[in-house]
Amino acid sequence: MRLERPACPRASRLFSIPDPGQATIAGLPISLDEACRSAAIILSGSRRPLIGGLGCDVTGHRAALSLAEKLGGVVDHMHGRAQFRNVQAFQDGGWVTTTLSEVRNRADLIVLAGTDASRYPRFFERCLAPASQFGELTRKVVVLGDPLLSIPDMDGVSVSSIPIDAGHLGELFAVMRARLAGIPPRATDVAGVSIGQIEALLADMRAARYGVLVWNAAELDFPHADLTIQSAVNLVKDLNQATRWSGLPLGGDDGGTSAAQTCTWQTGYPLRTAYEIAGPRYEPLLFDSDRLLKTGEVDALVWISAFDPERTPPAADCPTVVLGRADMRFVQAPDVFIPVAVPGVQHAGFLHRMDAVVALPLTAPAPSSLPSVAQVLAIIQRETNHAAA
């Protein structure tokens, strides 16, 4: 298969076609049917399994939720820790956000808050090109964070940076909100950023016609980062009193957006949810995959990672079933490994873009004899009927 624009290293890796691979039990080759039966026996004996990873498309997520419901399991995504920094801020106060095409056509000031958005080179190419349907845009990009962040050189885009440790962004935004509210500053600087710099930035932000504050929860990796996000979205809300500003949370890798969306429409909750006797139970702090595995509150793990062979399961003291890309390699073989087709390469389906608005159709340019995540989970679910009998 040929990529239209092979420059994106992440796309090149994920769109490569793996060899068909081999189902294994404890590292030894076995048939797909036997592997599914083994998985079903493990899961039938489990009191509370974790259906984790969830690196697949919507058809896979539907099947994963169905299996979790059947087994009384818990669901969390492999990037749950980052996702829930956003969810906590969102559920506490809501936010004002935008989507990629709006950024592309309207944004004249883009503030990158502690994110090395160059990890997503397409973000710059696609969203910050000068041409817009409302005429040529002269854009300013302000980087709040490490000045070493790499930004591609682009026409019509001027980049400046204000060095600040991401852990102090919350303070910076709080001071900016206070200034917006007319409260005079008492300190001379915030985490090394002078009040003069802050005033200048705020003046630019108020003068923007359509400002966008960008963050990536995965990169805000420090305790209570949800509060940093909350202070960012509160600043965006306040700026909207006079001009237009929106937040743009980057992320959603490995099917994370689809997993949260599907779980939300089916249960009301955006993952970290257990199927219990009384109905779905949502515990955003308790049902963190790593925590559940560490404390032994789950006694089996189903790990799904159909996009990226490097997303192997976390260490677990409980029986582990892995549905992974065929070229996934393990330091220690899981109890059951079932190679699955890659969504969008080897099977068709649906996948949400990070802004959750656009669900893209996935096609199968290189169809494979491998089953999809949804197909394997359906077989396992069926087998659990026999295993339980």
Place this chain on the structure above:
Amino acid sequence: MLRLKNGRIYDPAHGVDGEVRDLYIEDGRVVAAPGPDARIDRDINLAGRVVMGGAIDLHTHIGGGKLNIARALLPEDHRQDPVPTSGGMHAGCGHAAPSTWTTGYRYAEMGYTACFEPAMQPINARHTHLEMGDTPMVDKGAYAMLGSDDFFLRMLASGADQRLINDYVGWTLDASQAMAIKVVNPGGISAFKFNARSLNLDEAHPYYRVTPRQVVQALARAVHDLGVAHPLHVHASNLGVPGNADTTLATMAAAEGLPIHLTHIQFHSYGTEGERKFSSEAERIADAINRMSNVSADVGQVLFGQTVTVSGDSMKQYGNHRHASPDKWVVMDIECDAGCGVVPFKYRDKNFVNALQWAIGLELFLRVSDPWRIFLTTDHPNGAPFTSYPHLIRLLMDKRFRDSKLDEINAEAAAHSQLRSLDREYSLYEIAIMTRAAPARSLGLTDRGHLGQGAAADIVVYRDDADREAMFAKPEYVFKDGQLIVRDGKVVNVVNGALHVVKPEYDKGIEKPLKDYFDRYMTVRMENVRISDDEVCTCGASKLIPHVCKGRAT
């Protein structure tokens, strides 16, 4: 063959008002009485029971991106109403922003067999169809939102020929697999992106310089020319703003005789009289509807309690955010296509404004004389969750009950309202019109909403209880396409339900400028916006029911 014997039939599409008759059902359809030799496989005696077609909700926010925002925002609301897995039914949650599964079950348990999502953004269509695919029991359909999308506004601003606009509207219906076209705050969602905070009907858009009136006229014309059964579905400008009744009346007039449906009109029937500068204009609005046969409306009744407001109207939702309860809210600009706003809301019966909103909705119901042109909605979940419909029906059918509730609301609001002077009580026949026959006719569902020969056997049987709330909350039987799905208000058989779409004819040449536009300015390709018939079926609906449109020459 199934025979439903001796039921009292309410079938307004055929003028049948409570006649005792037998109904025969075979292969999912209502059939003519067979001869005496016919084999009846099952007989159900319905003596004393009330029999109607399956109810149809033509305006209920059951699925799509903004619903999922509302769900994710409100875990504390879901916790009050957890739904366990049981008997082939999925777990989920209920109340204000229920899970898709629970939405389908609870609609069916009230005797509804079809629901229409009124605000599907074309760019979000695939997601919406995925949600509706996981909404069981009922038939579904969605209205595609246009009127603040930049492609349309560019066309309008450049003076494009109406035929080109018709092609674009046709393409949108086709590509997004929609049933009708809705316009929300015409041009206003776009204007908000240019920092406008309001946009009146004859005010120029800050960038395109076109007016909401032009937007409404172009879209109403397109819908009419394409032969789409349901008129342009209009969420008018100035939602919730005191004094907006003038805008609403002007919007009706702007249609210039073309069919137009004004949605959640309760939120658009406000005056500015009184000390609080907030008053009812229900009488003027109702009089206008009574006078203008091209106009229909649904009410968007407010009922008291916690809910969440979800709307494509990002401009007005931003304006309302200070009323958020609990204090959290979401506003989103979406993909040069539209926007949305989600604001949780608690309507309080002792609050003057909320109480008057409640009374205004009821006044509208009681003052509009033709039940074929006014539909029963709460604009779920904006005025109240759909599960409050039985209560609303009782308010309409039972004046004593209504007056007793009027005694409980904010006294000043009660004194301002003329509700007590309105003696009208809806009959069962009128309820059957406004919840069955009329929405089916408005949507062009020729084999739904009635019980004549050949009709789809979506049938509801109620016990005739003087407490109409109890009666409509718990049908004794509900049949969907001839299958028994609900018994005594509980799902007994899980089915999925079909997706209704329209298939207008249009010139596919519109894809050339459209593709160019997407390639130049959008971050998604046009080909990835379009949803094929095959693909939409994989989203989950049991089948696709296409409705042919008979285009009208321009």
